[in-house]
Amino acid sequence: MTLSSGWLVTEEIPRLPGGTGGYFSCAYKVQKGGKTAFLKALDFSKAGEMAVAMGVDNLTALQSLVNAYQFERNLLQDCKQKRMDRVIMALEDGSIQVDPGLFGEVFYLIFEPADGDVRRHLALFEQLNVVWILRCLHHIAVGLNQLHSAKVAHQDLKPSNVLVFEANLSKVADLGSASVQGTVSPRDDYKFAGDRTYAPPELLYGSIDPDWGRRRQATDVYHLGSMVTFFFCGVSMTAMILAHVAPNHLYTVWGGTYSEVLAEIRDAFGVALEEFSNNVPGEQLRKVLREAVSQLCDPDPAHRGHPSNRQGFANPYSLERYVSLFNRLTQRAVIGILEKK
Amino acid sequence: MLLEQKDRHVIPRWRDFRTTLELGELENARAPEPISSDDKEAIARRVEEFEAYGDIWHAADLLSSAFVIGDSESADLARKFILANQKGAPKGLLHFASGISNGEVPDDLSTLKKDERQRIFHQIRTRLSSEPRNAILWVELSRLYSLQGNSRRALRAMIAAANLAPDNRFVVRSAARLFLHERDGPTALKIIRRAAGAKRDPWLLAAEIAVASASGKATLFAKIGANRNEDNNISPFARTELSSALATLEMENGKTRKARQLFRQSLEGPNENSVAQVEWANRQIGGLELDKSALSVPRSFEATANLNLIAGEWNPAVAHGMEWLRDQPFSKRPALFTSYVSSLIEDYETSISILRQSLSANPDDPSLINNLAFALGSVDQLEEADSLLRKMDLTETSQLSSITLPATTGLLFFRWGLPEFGRRMYELAATRAARQGNIKYRTLARLYLAREELLASTPTAEMAVNLALVEASKREDEDKEVAFVAAQVRKLEEAAKSDRPQPQRPPRIGIPSVSKTMVG
Numbered sequence: 001m002t003l004s005s006g007w008l009v010t011e012e013i014p015r016l017p018g019g020t021g022g023y024f025s026c027a028y029k030v031q032k033g034g035k036t037a038f039l040k041a042l043d044f045s046k047a048g049e050m051a052v053a054m055g056v057d058n059l060t061a062l063q064s065l066v067n068a069y070q071f072e073r074n075l076l077q078d079c080k081q082k083r084m085d086r087v088i089m090a091l092e093d094g095s096i097q098v099d100p101g102l103f104g105e106v107f108y109l110i111f112e113p114a115d116g117d118v119r120r121h122l123a124l125f126e127q128l129n130v131v132w133i134l135r136c137l138h139h140i141a142v143g144l145n146q147l148h149s150a151k152v153a154h155q156d157l158k159p160s161n162v163l164v165f166e167a168n169l170s171k172v173a174d175l176g177s178a179s180v181q182g183t184v185s186p187r188d189d190y191k192f193a194g195d196r197t198y199a200p201p202e203l204l205y206g207s208i209d210p211d212w213g214r215r216r217q218a219t220d221v222y223h224l225g226s227m228v229t230f231f232f233c234g235v236s237m238t239a240m241i242l243a244h245v246a247p248n249h250l251y252t253v254w255g256g257t258y259s260e261v262l263a264e265i266r267d268a269f270g271v272a273l274e275e276f277s278n279n280v281p282g283e284q285l286r287k288v289l290r291e292a293v294s295q296l297c298d299p300d301p302a303h304r305g306h307p308s309n310r311q312g313f314a315n316p317y318s319l320e321r322y323v324s325l326f327n328r329l330t331q332r333a334v335i336g337i338l339e340k341k
Numbered sequence: 342m343l344l345e346q347k348d349r350h351v352i353p354r355w356r357d358f359r360t361t362l363e364l365g366e367l368e369n370a371r372a373p374e375p376i377s378s379d380d381k382e383a384i385a386r387r388v389e390e391f392e393a394y395g396d397i398w399h400a401a402d403l404l405s406s407a408f409v410i411g412d413s414e415s416a417d418l419a420r421k422f423i424l425a426n427q428k429g430a431p432k433g434l435l436h437f438a439s440g441i442s443n444g445e446v447p448d449d450l451s452t453l454k455k456d457e458r459q460r461i462f463h464q465i466r467t468r469l470s471s472e473p474r475n476a477i478l479w480v481e482l483s484r485l486y487s488l489q490g491n492s493r494r495a496l497r498a499m500i501a502a503a504n505l506a507p508d509n510r511f512v513v514r515s516a517a518r519l520f521l522h523e524r525d526g527p528t529a530l531k532i533i534r535r536a537a538g539a540k541r542d543p544w545l546l547a548a549e550i551a552v553a554s555a556s557g558k559a560t561l562f563a564k565i566g567a568n569r570n571e572d573n574n575i576s577p578f579a580r581t582e583l584s585s586a587l588a589t590l591e592m593e594n595g596k597t598r599k600a601r602q603l604f605r606q607s608l609e610g611p612n613e614n615s616v617a618q619v620e621w622a623n624r625q626i627g628g629l630e631l632d633k634s635a636l637s638v639p640r641s642f643e644a645t646a647n648l649n650l651i652a653g654e655w656n657p658a659v660a661h662g663m664e665w666l667r668d669q670p671f672s673k674r675p676a677l678f679t680s681y682v683s684s685l686i687e688d689y690e691t692s693i694s695i696l697r698q699s700l701s702a703n704p705d706d707p708s709l710i711n712n713l714a715f716a717l718g719s720v721d722q723l724e725e726a727d728s729l730l731r732k733m734d735l736t737e738t739s740q741l742s743s744i745t746l747p748a749t750t751g752l753l754f755f756r757w758g759l760p761e762f763g764r765r766m767y768e769l770a771a772t773r774a775a776r777q778g779n780i781k782y783r784t785l786a787r788l789y790l791a792r793e794e795l796l797a798s799t800p801t802a803e804m805a806v807n808l809a810l811v812e813a814s815k816r817e818d819e820d821k822e823v824a825f826v827a828a829q830v831r832k833l834e835e836a837a838k839s840d841r842p843q844p845q846r847p848p849r850i851g852i853p854s855v856s857k858t859m860v861g
Contacts, residue, residue, distance in 0.1 A: 119394070119396070119398035119399050119401075120394065120396075120398075122398040123394070123396035123397060123398045123399075123429075125429070126428075126429055127429065128431065159398070159402050160390070160402065195383050196377075196379065196380055196409075196410070197380065197383050197384070197387075197406035197407075197410050198405075198406070198409075199409075229433075230401070230405070232431060232433065233431050233432075233433030233434060233437070234397070234398065234401035234430060234431040234434030234437070235401065235404070235405050235434055236405040236406075238405070238409050239404070239405040239406075239408045239409050239437070240437070242408065243408070243437065246362050246367075248365070248368045248370055249362075249369075250411075252373050252374060252411055253370050253371060253372075253373045254369060254370070254371070255369045255370055255371035256369035256538065256542075257508070257537060257538070259537055260369065260508045260509060260510065260537065260538055260542075261369075261509070262506060262508075262509065263475075263476040263477050263505070263506035263511065263512055264367075264477065264509070264511075266474060266475050266477070266506075267358070267475055267478070269472075270468060270471075270472040270475050270478075273472075275433060275436070276433065278432075278433070279431055279432055294471070294472075298474075300474075303474065
């Protein structure tokens with residue numbers, strides 16, 4: 001099948017990780033003029049199936065799909081206009097009639113082609129490639145910072161949503177769970193918009209802060225810290241914390257509020273932080289990253305982020321200091337200033 | 342020698358965090374929710390990706406996700422793969438997959454020796470330097486300072502904890518316990534009342550009622566507590582201290598029938614504190630005998646030790662008293678109890694050791710000082726005993742110590758070789774006991790006077806023995822302690838009659854300073 005813009009749909013990619021509409025979106029590989037790209041299609045014919053899954057009527061499901069598609073498309077256009085070079089770019093959007101009738105029209109987004117996500121790249125290294133990891137973290141921080149500058153919170157940063165382009169370029173992908181400050185985003189009503197398996201502890205324990213920054217941007221800040229632990233330990237920060245919480249105090253059975261359990265989460269966080277730092281090579285890097293992760297993943301969103309950001313009128317969740325930090329660390333690692341052991 | 346048993350309240354116990362956690366006193370459970378369809382989808386996606394790529398990093402991603410959601414089947418799938426393909430896997434991932442934690446499990450501080458405690462001290466302070474917002478560590482540090490008797494630092498650490506985690510049950514109850522220990526009931530109540538869950542959490546409601554009662558303040562939450570106590574959604578264990586605190590309140594108001602009913606309710610899911618409270622209440626109002634199952638509650642040392650004492654089982658009473666002391670090392674009650682029983686059976690070395698340690702956590706406590714002076718005097722360490730008694734207010738006449746302090750001073754006079762003064766002190770103790778209606782202590786004062794008269798081989802010894810034993814005979818059947826001391830006196834009397842050589846103490850020169858005060 002060839003799209004009106006000349007892209008040739010070559011093969012279906014089984015299920016797109018995350019993404020708008022979850023199971024109701026499909027991914028394809030497309031080619032044009034020797035370039036390969038990814039196409040994310042939204043199949044309205046599956047609105048009925050989605051309605052059953054969501055427990056709503058067909059019209060509501062259809063409306064949700066349309067809203068989600070329009071939201072992501074507009075957001076991607078906005079990112080493109082603002083030249084966010086560390087956020088995945090949509091090359092094109094449009095629709096194609098695959099079957100007769102209104103529901104036969106499939107809406108799509110075509111994304112720049114990636115080599116895969118960070119997990120695939122990490123698997124290529126025989127041992128921890130500190131330079132590559134630090135550069136990737138720098139790019140992720142830049143990507144999130146670019147989104148935050150446009151008052152967008154990603155809310156679903158995880159290993160599968162960091163795509164690697166060529167060898168040394170990483171970008172943040174999948175804006176399907178994002179929230180834009182001051183507008184109604186499709187997933188704003190969700191207790192947690194992104195993948196709950198990577199959620200920060202306050203959201204797992206059902207603490208819903210009405211403040212947009214503390215709820216949305218603070219989640220991105222936490223996720224950035226969690227990416228650091230994933231790179232160095234292979235474990236998300238949430239998993240590391242929960243491993244040290246008493247079984248009867250886990251969010252799945254906790255009957256109290258988050259503020260009542262926060263001291264215990266913080267104690268578990270302290271142990272997790274120690275475990276994390278034991279896995280970072282080199283005294284200097286260990287010290288710096290431990291401090292960064294302790295700020296980025298603080299279990300209390302009100303204390304998350306760089307302490308200097310909480311002075312004056314600065315945005316407490318600004319990532320600029322971490323952009324500089326990861327950039328600086330990358331440069332030092334490249335020229336071999338950071339000791340390895 | 343003194344053993345205070347007048348009042349008891351279900352004041353929150355203050356143990357280390359891990360022990361409190363293990364005892365289930367920090368639980369706030371609800372029915373677990375099944376894994377949501379969204380979460381199942383997310384895991385299914387991770388499993389698909391893992392199966393498609395089959396590498397360590399996809400397995401790592403699956404393991405983290407499945408672990409967080411509680412999908413043990415998927416977690417095991419990833420775990421097995423990681424452990425079978427360790428090449429290239431980060432060390433932390435291998436630890437996580439094998440369930441080995443790098444984090445150290447804190448030791449039970451109460452069971453540690455001094456140098457080990459110093460090690461823990463250092464560990465906690467090191468951790469706090471990098472985790473200054475960790476309220477649990479501040480509480481643990483406060484507990485260590487409290488054990489050292491450094492109340493200023495203990496309070497400072499606890500204030501930091503209470504400000505960092507004002508809603509956490511462990512922090513709030515520990516803080517309330519410490520401030521009450523430091524005789525600052527208003528601050529203890531303030532900390533409890535400002536907690537977010539103060540009006541709904543049965544553990545905090547119980548603490549408010551008990552602390553208010555213990556510090557002579559009016560409780561604000563008794564009515565709310567009574568309503569919560571009838572809420573069947575709360576487990577019997579979660580409300581055991583609440584029922585017990587309400588029962589104590591009813592008892593204080595003279596409503597013994599209602600009190601017994603609430604005490605029985607507290608035994609539906611007891612903890613050791615509520616069991617000890619029932620054991621104490623039974624001695625006051627009766628009708629609340631404990632069965633064996635109640636005593637099998639973990640750490641039920643206090644109730645068991647008290648029952649041992651009543652039954653005259655001295656060695657088990659000391660053993661359980663020791664356990665109670667290890668469980669509550671900064672509390673004076675177990676120290677007082679165990680030293681009392683140890684002195685009763687004339688194991689003065691044990692008594693001295695316990696009291697010295699407890700005095701470091703409870704400096705200047707008159708009951709502890711009195712008991713230590715008694716034990717020291719009994720083994721002829723008169724200088725130290727005298728210097729201890731010098732700190733005491735011997736003119737105070739209302740408390741139990743107003744009986745025991747002159748008695749202990751009397752003992753010292755006898756041991757100094759001044760039986761005339763000693764006798765007068767014991768008589769003063771007996772008179773004060775009679776004035777307070779405390780027949781038991783009057784009898785004990787007479788018995789100990791008789792003991793000292795016999796040991797000093799005074800001419801009035803026989804008369805003192807007869808008087809003491811006649812009085813003791815009226816109480817021996819119901820009071821094993823009196824019976825035991827009476828038996829000791831009888832044994833001494835028999836030894837004196839058989840003309841065996843008695844320990845002779847040369848009269849000492851000069852009257853000790855305390856004694857001068859009393860005589861004067």
